[in-house]
Each structure stands twice: as structure tokens, then as C-alpha cells.
Amino acid sequence: MSRLVVIGGDAAGMSAASQARRLRTPGELEIVAFERGRFTSYSACGIPYWVGGEVPDRDDLVARTPEEHRARGIDLRMRTEVTAVDVAGGRVRARDLGSGAESWTSYDHLVIATGARPVRPELPGIDAPGVHGVQTLGDGQALLDTLAHARGRRAVVIGAGYIGVEMAEALINRGYQVTVVDRGPEPMATLDPDMGRLVRRAMTGLGITMVSDAEVTEVRTGADGRVSAVVTGDAEYPADVVVLGLGVRPETALARDAGLPLGDHGGLLTDRTMRVRGHENIWAGGDCVEVLDLVSGQQRHIALGTHANKHGQIIGTNVGGGHATFPGVVGTAVSKVCDLEIARTGLREKDARRAGLEYVTVTVESTSRAGYYPGASPMTVKMLAERGTGRLLGVQIVGREGAGKRVDIAAVALTAGMTVERMTTLDLGYAPPFSPVWDPVLVAARKAVRAVEQRG
Template identity: 80%
Template sequence: MVVGGDAAGMSAASQARRFKGPDELEIVAFERGHFGSYSACGIPYWVGGQVGERAELIARTPAEHRERAIDLRTRTEVTEIDLAGGRVLSRDLESGAEEWTGYDKLVLATGARPVRPPVPGIDAPGVYGVQTLDDGQALLDGLSAVGGGGRAVVVGAGYIGVEMAEALLNRGFAVTVLNRGEQPMSTLDPDMGRLVHTAMDGLGIVTVNGAGVTGVRTGADGRAVAVATRDAEYPADVVVLGTGVEPETGLARAAGLPLGVYGGLLTDLSMRVRGREEIWAGGDCVEVLDLVSGRERHVPLGTHANKHGQVIGANVGGGYGTFPGVVGTAVSKVCDLEIARTGLRERDAAEVGLRYVTVTIESTSRAGYYPSAAPMTVKMLAERRTGRLLGVQIVGREGAAKRVDVAAVALTAGMTVEAMTALDLGYAPPFSPVWDPVLVAARKAVSAVRAAG
């Protein structure tokens, strides 16, 4: 039995089916939305118009799953888990009918939910979270009702916030981003976030830092008309929440399953819930091991969710798989600005007691003389005594973001910055300077480590 019909849940179901046929293993999956197996990461690009149709984001329809003997029941919400009885209580959201269904093996893939600031008016019509296809459709309907030339306020300046700012700009809206932090993109250090802020301003996106939201003001019809902070009020025809997500683990908490400091389920390397032989969990509802810091983290990404599902499905189906952990790699964009990070920020390193050095370099995506060479900034952290790579952040134009993959591999391998300087990376003027920007940063980091003794 699978609770949650998106990336982790249906990857687990599909992988388990590859191991065992319908006569050996019955698979039932519950999904409270209208859709299963879709790309939530693609929603901002659907809203912004780069992806034309909702169907393009759907990897496999419920009917296609049923053709493979996976009984995916959409618009059905699981409301209770009875661990002692080995069963779950579900409710049909159309009819309201409830029923108990037994399981031998349970997979929890309940995902994450948008964080809604606890302020007046936050649940008013015209305020949209963006987590599911249903959310995306509701937002598109709201934008169509307003029409072009409206005013949009995005609350939050993380990945979702900056991606939605671009989407709304593409739809012809005047966009204001309210960010309670020092700079946008808190997954970066503030000095790198400042580069993002400057670029967003250049694109016509008004970004207000230090702007904690105190409420959403509504009109006579009850719809949102403005967002208030301590210092000002910002008119809005639509309000989009980009304040991040938190694990959707209410069911797990009520059932007494183990949760971590971020509220996510805790699992072993096989993605089995700790202390429960018959339950697995994966996707945005779990915490995972950070291979650099050695601590558990909540890292909600579709890449991890699909890997979790593959591991769970293999183990449920009688095979074997493990998920060792992550290094925290993520990329994003706002218009032509590319943003990437992997490993630890400065405050992450300090929190776990690591002494470090940092370097920042300016370079280009191609040889400087080659047409369309675009600037990029690379920041690198290395452990002070050993020179072990701790983290990399990149902000630039075309060709910048995916360079972070080199650093992600180096982090996973536990490489030092000195070892990185010898990496045999591809070179030709259309693709890179002679010294790739990541290797330029590594060379400078070697010098910083030596200077620090």
C-alpha cells in the first residue's frame, strides 16, 4: 500500500511491480489530488508559459498505472494509520465515503506542504500555494481572471519564490517579492544572494528584504487585495506563497512514527522507517543524511524522491537497494540568471564545528574572446586544516548552473580542493576557459588553505 501518488510513491510502486507480478504482489496507492506521477518542479514553467499544457508534466496517468496492475485511487485521502491492525482509513473526497484497507507493507510518500505564515488573511481567496498540479491550475485560473497587467506579490525569495516571480513576470504582471531575510535565496550565503538581488532588480522584479509579512488585507468580497509588512503595504491582485515547504507528516506523527528535528520521517539506508519492519518512507516527507555535515536534513527535491522510490520499490519487491545520503545540490533560474549550490554554506559549516576558508572568483562560461561568453561568480568553502571541499555556490548567466555538478561529484568523493585542481575536465573555447571556473576557485582555495596554515 502506497500513501501519496507522486514521485516517490509511484516510483516505488512501479519498481516493485518490475520485481513481482500481480499474482505475487497486489499494489494499492492512494492520492488525494486529481493526478499522480507528475513533475511538481515543472509547475512554475507551466504557469509562466514555457510549458504549454498541463499534460506535458504528467509522466504517467492513473489509467496507465492501472494498466500495469497498480490500483491508483485518486481523490482519495488517507486520514488515519492503524499500526496495530495493519490498516489505513481512507476517505473518498468526492462522495465522502470512508473505508479501512489492510496492508502487509506500507509506503509513506506524503510529500510536503507549503509553509503558510500564521498571519491574518493568509488563507483568503487570491492567496496561492504552489505544490501540486491542482495548486498550479488554481493559480492559472486566478491569473486568467485578473488578466495581464495585474499586480502580483510573492511572499518568500527561495527557489519557489524566485521561480514564481519569473513566471508571473512572463505573464505580464508587475511583481514584488517580499523576503524576510537579508538577501534572496537563503540557501546561498548573503554575499552570493546579493548578486541574485541585483539581477532581479535589473529584470524589473522589485525585491524587498527584511520584509516579514504581518497580514494579508482583503476587500469587501473577501479576496486578497494587499500584503502588509511592519513597514509598508503592497497592493496585490494575486498573492503567491514562496515561503518553502515542510514535511507532510501529520499521519505519521499521529501514528507515533519517528520524526526528526525538521518534522520529517526518519529511515535507515533502505528507506525503511526506523523501528518498523513493514513500513518504508521516501520523498519530501523524510529527512536524509547530509554526507558533508553528517547530520540529518530535509531536502525536498524530485531527484531524491525518485531515487527513494527506486530503493523502496526494490526492497518491497524482494530486491535490494540503499540510499546513502545527499550533498545538497540544487539549481534554479530567474529569467536568464542561473543559481546553483552544493554542500555547506558558511553558517552550516560553523554550526557543525568545521573551521573553513572561503574564496570567491569571477570568470566566464566560455573563453573570454568567444562570442556570448557570460560572466559567473563562484564561491568555494574548504576545510581549513585538510583542504577538504565543503561547498560551492555559483551565480551567473547561461552555462553557469550545471557546473555545480563537478563540485557535487567532488563532495561525494570527499575530494580536497588540491585534488580537484587536477581534474581532467573538457575544454574548448565554446564551452569553457582553459581553466574552468570551478577549477579556478579550487586553485584559489588551495592557496587560502595553505595561507591559513
């Protein structure tokens, strides 16, 4: 009998363990999983909606409890942190966070699914009570506890990426006065600035104070030691609670110390089977790895639960004796702030320039439904196409209800390597309650065709 050891009890790790268990019986494969936290298999993406009150209970975010995993034949050890990987010896060292006891566990197959950690800049006061990162269920509970006992109703969010804008919405829903401080010129740096400007206008319209091109220099505390303000180079913003929305980095210190290969973004490097490069029996998946961008051909770090679950399924299939591969991503993401939907897939303009691609861009204004049908809402679609070939490079969409998920049309087209001309013939569903006769994405594709022709 062989042994699979899994480091990390969330999406990638437990998907790998569960899939391997489906394919191989306990008599064939022993599975031991280590998780340093108190929860397994939960939706980190749902935390802002739990904090904001749209998801009523923490347990609603848990897909499978430790007890359920154990009932399926997985030896899951909670509150246990792996502190070292001995690659040559084929073993890991783990410490029980309750008792402090340490022990070694050997493996025939190892899965590293250590996730990512929130970016926490080294600033005065950054660790003061009332300053919160939001990555785990424990983080979300700590933030809710602070909100329940805060002295006032002033919140500052540092950073305006996905987590930043989602947490701004959550705090607005909780009745807080919200200020978002960001170092970039526009929120949502995953969009081009012209599209980010639309997000800014909508957030300002919701009563959120937006502060751009501002570098935070200090988190100031009061006499009680708790956070009292966020300080930039030329201003100070009072705060009873501060939320960090500066993104995440791969949690790969353990892998680095073990001598495993890391990429330019700090994530583990794997092949298409999710096997760590150069190591036959070590696998990795989730937010701790880098993935291939199918549009640019470059490696990227993208922390999303959708990818993590796919990675886990692929790893579990391969460990279980099957064969599966993960070809890469096109960089699709969708979010919202109140009723504004924000979506993107593929490359931004600066991504295309970095990849050495010549491109054209077009932007169109359209509606989610036929203009005469009640409830039609405006949306803006921006499309990038490769100059010369007309290959679709990227799409960004900002609008109201019905806008965000339209990005999936472009995601499929990108994955298929379609040209914008080919996109114009897509047979999409139409009825006035769902779309204009020409879907906004196809309107953008038609305009992109003309732009490609004009640019030669």
C-alpha cells in the same frame, strides 16, 4: 500473496509501486495506492514554468497517468485520502473524497510518500481569494485561473527562496508588475548573503521590486473579499494576486499520529534502505523524510523530485526482493530567474559553523567560455574548504548561460570526499565554446588550495 499499500501517488510513491511491480508479478504482490489529488506522477518542479508559459500545457508535466499505472497492475485509487495508519493492526483507513465512504485496507508492506505542504503563516487574510500556494498541479491551475481574471497586473510574492524567485519570473513573463517581500537580508537563503546579493541585483535589473528584512503582518482584502495588498510593519504593497514562496514542511501528521519516528525537521526517519526506523515493514520516501547530509553528517529535510524518485526506486527494489540503499545527499540544487542561473551544493558558511567545522572561503570571477569566444558570459563561483584538511565543503555559483550545471562538478567531488587540491587535477572537457582553459570551478579550487595553505 502479500500486499503493498502506498500512501501518495506522486514521485516517491508511484516510483516505489512501479519498481515493486517490475520485480514481482500481480500473483506474488498486490499493490494498492491511495492519492487524495487528481493527478499522479507529475513534475511539481515544472509548475512555475507552466504558469509562466514556457511549458504550454499542464499535461506536459505528467509522466504517467492513473490509467497508465492501472494498466501496469497497480490498484490506484484517486481522490482517496488515508486518514489513519494502524501500525499494530497492519492496516490503513481511507476516505473516498467524493462519496465520503471510509474503509480499512490491510497491508504486509506500507510505503508513506505523503510529500510536503507549503508553509502558510497564520496571518489575517492569508486564506483570501487571490492568495496562492504552489505545490500541486491543482494549485498551479488555480493560480492560472486567478491570473486570467485578475482586475489588475500587480503581483506580490511572499518569500524569496527557490519557489519565490521562480514564481517571480513566471509572473514577469505573464506581464505582471512583481514585488518580492522577504524577511531575510538577501534573496535565496540557500546561498550565503554575498552570493544572494548577486541574485538581488539581477532581479532588480529585471524590473522586480525587492523588499528585504520585511515581516508580512497582514494580507489585506477589498470590499469584494479578494486580496488587495500585502502589509508589512512599515509599508503596504498593492496586489491583485499573492503567491506564497515560503518553502515547505514535511507532511507527516499521519505518521506522527501513528507514532512513527520523526526528526528535528519534522520528517520521518529511515535507515539507508528507506525503511522507517524500528518498523520492519514500513517504508518512507520523498519530501516527507529527512536525509543524511554526507558533508556535515547531520540530518536534513530537502524537498526535491530527484531524491523522491531515487527513494521510490530503492523502496520498490527492497519490497520486490532485492537490496538497495540511499547513502545520503550533498544538497545540490539549481534554479534560474529569467537568464540568471543560481546553483549550490554542499555547505554554506553558517552550515559549516553549525557543524563545528573550521573553513576557508574563496570567490572568483570567470566566464562560461573562453573570453574571446562569442557569447562568453560572466559567472561568480564561491567555494568553501575545510581548514587543515582542504576537504571541499561547498560551492555556490551565480551567472548567466552555462553557469548553473557546473555545480555538478562540485557535487561529484563532494560525494567522493575530494580535497580542493585533488579537484585541481580533474580532467574536465575543454573547448573554447564550452569553457576557458581553466574551468571556473577549477580556478576556485586552485585559489582554495592557496587559502588552505595560508591558513595552515
